[in-house]
Every structure is written in C-alpha cells, then in structure tokens.
Amino acid sequence: MVLKRLISQARDYFEDTLKVERVRNLRLTPECTGNMWLGDGNSVVCELDCHARCGTATVPPGTPIFAKCTCKDRRCFRSFDKYEGSINYADFVLFVAVNRGICSDFTLAYAARCNMHPITKRPISGYVNICPSAFNAMQRNEMSQWLSTIKHELIHAFVFSTSHFQNYVGAKPPIQKKPIPIVPGIIEKFTRPDWETSKGKSSHDVYMIVTPKVREEARKYFHCDSLEGAEIENQGGSGTSGSHWEKRVFENEAMSGVATQVYAVSRLTLALFEDSGWYKVNYQ
Numbered sequence: 001m002v003l004k005r006l007i008s009q010a011r012d013y014f015e016d017t018l019k020v021e022r023v024r025n026l027r028l029t030p031e032c033t034g035n036m037w038l039g040d041g042n043s044v045v046c047e048l049d050c051h052a053r054c055g056t057a058t059v060p061p062g063t064p065i066f067a068k069c070t071c072k073d074r075r076c077f078r079s080f081d082k083y084e085g086s087i088n089y090a091d092f093v094l095f096v097a098v099n100r101g102i103c104s105d106f107t108l109a110y111a112a113r114c115n116m117h118p119i120t121k122r123p124i125s126g127y128v129n130i131c132p133s134a135f136n137a138m139q140r141n142e143m144s145q146w147l148s149t150i151k152h153e154l155i156h157a158f159v160f161s162t163s164h165f166q167n168y169v170g171a172k173p174p175i176q177k178k179p180i181p182i183v184p185g186i187i188e189k190f191t192r193p194d195w196e197t198s199k200g201k202s203s204h205d206v207y208m209i210v211t212p213k214v215r216e217e218a219r220k221y222f223h224c225d226s227l228e229g230a231e232i233e234n235q236g237g238s239g240t241s242g243s244h245w246e247k248r249v250f251e252n253e254a255m256s257g258v259a260t261q262v263y264a265v266s267r268l269t270l271a272l273f274e275d276s277g278w279y280k281v282n283y284q
Helices: 002-017 132-136 140-158 212-222 267-275
Strands: 031-033 036-038 044-046 049-051 069-071 093-097 109-116 123-130 187-197 200-209
Touching: 002 093, 002 140, 031 044, 044 049, 049 069, 109 140, 123 132, 123 140, 212 267
Parallel strands: 044 069, 093 123
Antiparallel strands: 031 049, 036 044, 109 123, 187 200
C-alpha cells in the first residue's frame, strides 16, 4: 500500500533524526461530547459521551491506549472499556486518516497534535489527514513530493505550530496572541524602518523565531552576525501564518508554507526541534 509505505519512510526519517525522553505507560486522553473534567488517577469524565478519536481519525475498537472515561451523572452512550489501556515505551502515537475533512482544491494533507505530556508539554499523539482526491490523483513521479508533504505535516504535529510555541520548555506566557503570537524569547516582532517597495521605502513589521539554535543557524546561513533570528510567514490565514518559515526568504525549505518543488529539511528546522527543549537532534 503506497500510503503505508510513505508513512513508514517518514517515521524512519524522524526516528533517525530525533531522540526524546521516552514515556512509560503512555496513555491518551479521549475526546468528549460536551464538557470534560479530569477525574481521579488521570481518568476523564465527559458530560455526555466519550470518544476514541484524534482529529479526523477515529480509533478502531480494541485499541487500548486511552485513559479511563466515564460520563457525568449518567451512563455513556457506548462502553469505553475496550479503549482503556496504555502503551509502554512509546514516543508518539500517530493516527492516519484519509478523509475529505477540510480539504480544499489546493490542500494535500494537514496535521495537528492531540495530546501533550502532562509535565513536559511535548506532543505525544497527533494525526495526519491525507486529502483523498489529491492522493488518488498522485502520479508515479510525485512520490517524493508526497513524502516531503507528510514530513512537513508531521513537523507541525511535533513542533512547528502556533499552538506549540508557548509550551516549549522554559517558555514565557505570550504577550500577544493575534495575528501571530508573540512569546518572549521564542517569537518576537521587529520593525524594519527602511523596507523597500515599488513605491519607495516604508516601515514593515516582521515576526521572527529568536531561539538560540535557530538564531545561530540563520546567522550562519545568511552570513549576518546581527540577524535577530529566522523570519516566519505572516500571510496565508491561520493555517499558514505563524506556523511556517517565510516563503519569500526560505523558498523550498521543508517548512515554508507553499510547495513549489520537493522540500528540503534544513538545519534551521532541526534547530527549532532542539530549541523546543523536547528533542535531541541528529544534524547529519
């Protein structure tokens, strides 16, 4: 199966590139219909019903990896016992779905994290949704592009997303949430007073990731010791803005927002993994 092979190749890449502190007894939090409360011993209480689900992916019965889940003041619509359990010595649980979902004519896939470790806040589960129309139209010579796309989406689930930045180890609370979050020491805003345009110079704000390794790699790449960090995308809506490198600057880097050719995972993106505090990185 083509998709299974692509997912396996992406998994192998990240297993060779990243190391984490492995979690014993990894147990996921189910989703709820209605409100959710945490019960005793990491159990979950849902207002109306419990769901073994992660994003667009519905987990098949007999997958015991979720915390115990009950419903408030009533019986749940369905028994959750068959989903209760844990995985020993796992790093991340990935669910793969092939659903129309929020796919558009220009979307190949999308992904997000579902669960975080309760102490370190590192993502421990997530999903990738493959857009069926795009995947079914894949040509034989597009396999490399699809592998790059899956890696790109998994990086969103692992580390590169506006939903992650404030959870990095040692991160301070954000001082701005929109249009792009500002998290001191991680994402900061800078004003360029002499931005050149077709109508002359003007003032222009840029958002940059300013973490130590990212700044180091950006300065090396551009041969500029005064560069504050690496610029991130400020266009494209909530799914693109803030969660990619600036396309104008980084072109076909793996985490730019628009695919123009086969992506390349650069040292810049690997540096972001390291700066999150969650990963040890093999740069080779």
